[in-house]
Amino acid sequence: MSRALELVIFDCDGVLVDSERLAVRIDVQVLAKLGWVVTEAEVIERFVGRSDKSIKADIEAQLGRPLPDDWEHEFESLYRAAFAAELTPVPGVVDALDRITLPTCVASSGSHDKMRYTLGLTGLYERFAGRIFSVHEVARGKPAPDLFLYAAARMGVDPAACAVVEDSRYGIAAARAAGMRAFGFAGGLTPRAWLEAPGTVVFTDMRELPQLLA
Numbered sequence: 001m002s003r004a005l006e007l008v009i010f011d012c013d014g015v016l017v018d019s020e021r022l023a024v025r026i027d028v029q030v031l032a033k034l035g036w037v038v039t040e041a042e043v044i045e046r047f048v049g050r051s052d053k054s055i056k057a058d059i060e061a062q063l064g065r066p067l068p069d070d071w072e073h074e075f076e077s078l079y080r081a082a083f084a085a086e087l088t089p090v091p092g093v094v095d096a097l098d099r100i101t102l103p104t105c106v107a108s109s110g111s112h113d114k115m116r117y118t119l120g121l122t123g124l125y126e127r128f129a130g131r132i133f134s135v136h137e138v139a140r141g142k143p144a145p146d147l148f149l150y151a152a153a154r155m156g157v158d159p160a161a162c163a164v165v166e167d168s169r170y171g172i173a174a175a176r177a178a179g180m181r182a183f184g185f186a187g188g189l190t191p192r193a194w195l196e197a198p199g200t201v202v203f204t205d206m207r208e209l210p211q212l213l214a
Contacts, residue, residue, distance in 0.1 A: 005102055005181070005213060006161040009151050010128075011049075012108035014167035014188045017118045018090045020048060021189060022082045030075045036062050044189050049168025051109045051141030080117065089122045090188070092206035097127060099210040105131035107151040107164075109141055131155065142170040145178035152178070163213060169194040176200070183212060 014020040027043045036059065038046075047055050052072070060066055097104070106128045108115055115132055119125035133154060138146035152159050164175035167185040172195050175182040184195030184202040195202050201212055 002181070003158075003161045005163050007152065007155050007157040007163070008100060008102050008104045008213060009107050009148055009162055009164045009175075009180070010104060011164075011166045011168070011171050012106050012110055012115055012118065014048070014090070014190075015165050015185055016090060016093055016106065016124055017122050018088050018188070019083060019118055020044075020167070022086055023079060024048070024189065026075070026078050026082055029078065031059070033075075034059065034063060034067075048189060049109060049142055049166070049170035051135045052111070053135075054141055083118060083121060087118060087121050089124060090185075090206055094124075096206045096209045097124075100213060102163075102213065103155065103157075104128065105133065105151055105155055107133045107147050109135045109147075111136055142168070143173035143177065145174050148174055148178040148180060152180070165209065167195075172197060172200055183209065185209075 010016055024040050024043045027047065028038060028040055031038050046058065056067055106115065112132065112134050116125060119128065133147065133151040135141045135147050138150050140146045148164055149159060152162050159179045162180040163183055164180045165183045165185060166172050166175060167188045167190050169190065172182050172184050176197060176199065182200040184200050185206065186192040186195055186202050187204040187206060192202055203212060
């Protein structure tokens with residue numbers, strides 16, 4: 001019999017804030033300016049859910065040249081403008097959060113600055129303030145389990161008593177590697193088949209989550 005859940009760990013982009021659709025659109029523009037022409041489908045498959053560090057390494061390998069440390073700075077305004085104009089919470093997530101009685105936190109491949117911005121824009125920041133963890137605090141990003149294990153340790157909960165809500169194949173792999181129960185949200189950009197794995201509950205409506213956790 002599995003342990004009772006004591007903590008729900010949420011990814012941020014695509015799970016709490018509906019940012020992936022906007023970000024992927026800008027990613028295609030940014031990569032084209034750098035010299036790498038890709039489709040939105042290719043961005044989703046290769047990059048969604050991964051850390052900036054690992055994405056940068058892939059871009060450098062493709063271009064055959066190093067990028068400066070501040071390479072993202074010139075493009076940051078594109079993302080912020082799109083988020084300011086169009087970003088909303090993931091449909092149904094506010095209702096789900098209102099009904100989830102377990103402790104919660106956020107663990108994301110994004111930076112703390114980015115999460116402060118996106119969670120703040122959508123009115124979700126105060127729900128998680130003080131319980132937000134970034135890949136910048138650990139050695140390895142998803143699909144390694146480091147970030148989720150770090151979040152569980154900081155929250156004082158055994159990994160086996162944690163549930164992770166993710167929308168990317170890399171996030172689901174990280175949750176499983178951490179020995180946590182994985183809940184794959186297939187209501188966004190990631191195809192359902194990419195999230196399906198042993199011990200993983202896949203769902204498409206965020207309003208279903210409280211009952212699934214129960």
